Amino acid sequence: QLLNDLPSIVMELDEELTITFLNEAWEHITGYAIEECINKPLQDFIPDDRLNAFYHFEFKVLNALNHEHINVHTELCVSDRAGRILWLTTKFSSPEESLKSTKITVCLENITDQKLAYERLEHLTMHDSLTGLFNRNYFEAALEQFSSNSIKTNATHGLIYMDLDHFKVINDSFGHQSGDD
Numbered sequence: 001q002l003l004n005d006l007p008s009i010v011m012e013l014d015e016e017l018t019i020t021f022l023n024e025a026w027e028h029i030t031g032y033a034i035e036e037c038i039n040k041p042l043q044d045f046i047p048d049d050r051l052n053a054f055y056h057f058e059f060k061v062l063n064a065l066n067h068e069h070i071n072v073h074t075e076l077c078v079s080d081r082a083g084r085i086l087w088l089t090t091k092f093s094s095p096e097e098s099l100k101s102t103k104i105t106v107c108l109e110n111i112t113d114q115k116l117a118y119e120r121l122e123h124l125t126m127h128d129s130l131t132g133l134f135n136r137n138y139f140e141a142a143l144e145q146f147s148s149n150s151i152k153t154n155a156t157h158g159l160i161y162m163d164l165d166h167f168k169v170i171n172d173s174f175g176h177q178s179g180d181d
Contacts (some may be wrong), residue, residue, distance in 0.1 A: 009088070009108035017042045017058060020103060031081030036098050047085060050077040061092060061104060078107065087115040128179060 003010050004024040012021035018041050022034045030045070038044075046054040048137045053076075060072050076088045088108040126138040134142075171179040 009106075010108075011042075011106045011108060013042060013061065013104050013106060015062075015102045017061060029080070045078045047077060047079045050085075053077060057090070061106075063150065075111070085112070086110060086114045091118065 007022060007026055009025045009029060010021070011019060011026070014020055015059060018039060019037055020039070022037055024034070026032065026037065027034055032045075043051070043058075044174040045052060057074055057076050060074055063072075066128045073089065073091050076086060076090050078086050080086050087110070089111050090106055090108050092104055092106040126141075143159075149155055150157060167179065
C-alpha cells in the first residue's frame with residue numbers, strides 16, 4: 001500500500017529489462033494498466049525515435065546489475081497510452097548482493113512539465129517572439145560556429161545582409177499588424 005501511495009513510479013526490472021513490478025503511479029502517469037505492462041519489455045514503451053537514448057539507459061542498468069552498490073541517475077523518455085512523450089528522471093541501484101537477486105528497482109519521477117518549460121525557454125532565447133524567426137542570439141551563435149568551422153576546416157561561408165529601407169512607411173500607412181504580417 002505504501003508503494004501505491006507514492007506519486008513516483010516504482011518499477012522492478014529483470015536482467016532483460018522486462019517489467020516485473022509496477023506501482024499504481026504508473027497507471028496515473030502513463031495511462032497504461034499495470035496488468036497489461038507486467039512481463040513486457042520496458043523497450044515497448046519507448047518511442048521509436050528515442051531508442052538510441054534507451055540503449056544508453058539499458059547500458060547503465062546492465063552495468064549497475066554487474067556491480068555492487070552503484071547508484072545511477074538518468075533520464076528516460078516513454079510514450080503514454082495517448083502517444084504523448086513523457087520525460088522521467090530515473091534513479092536505480094544494483095541489487096544487494098545478500099539478496100542474490102538479478103532484479104533491479106527503478107524509481108521514476110515525471111519531469112515532463114519541467115522539460116517542456118525548458119524547451120520553451122530555450123526556443124524563446126533563440127527566436128523572435130513575434131515572427132518565430134531566429135533572433136540576434138541565434139545569429140551570433142551561428143556566426144561564431146561558422147567562423148570557428150572556417151578556421152578548423154579551412155571552409156568558406158558566405159553572409160548576405162538584407163535591410164528593408166523605409167519600412168516605417170508601411171507601419172505608419174497600413175498599421176503595425178500589416179507590418180507584422
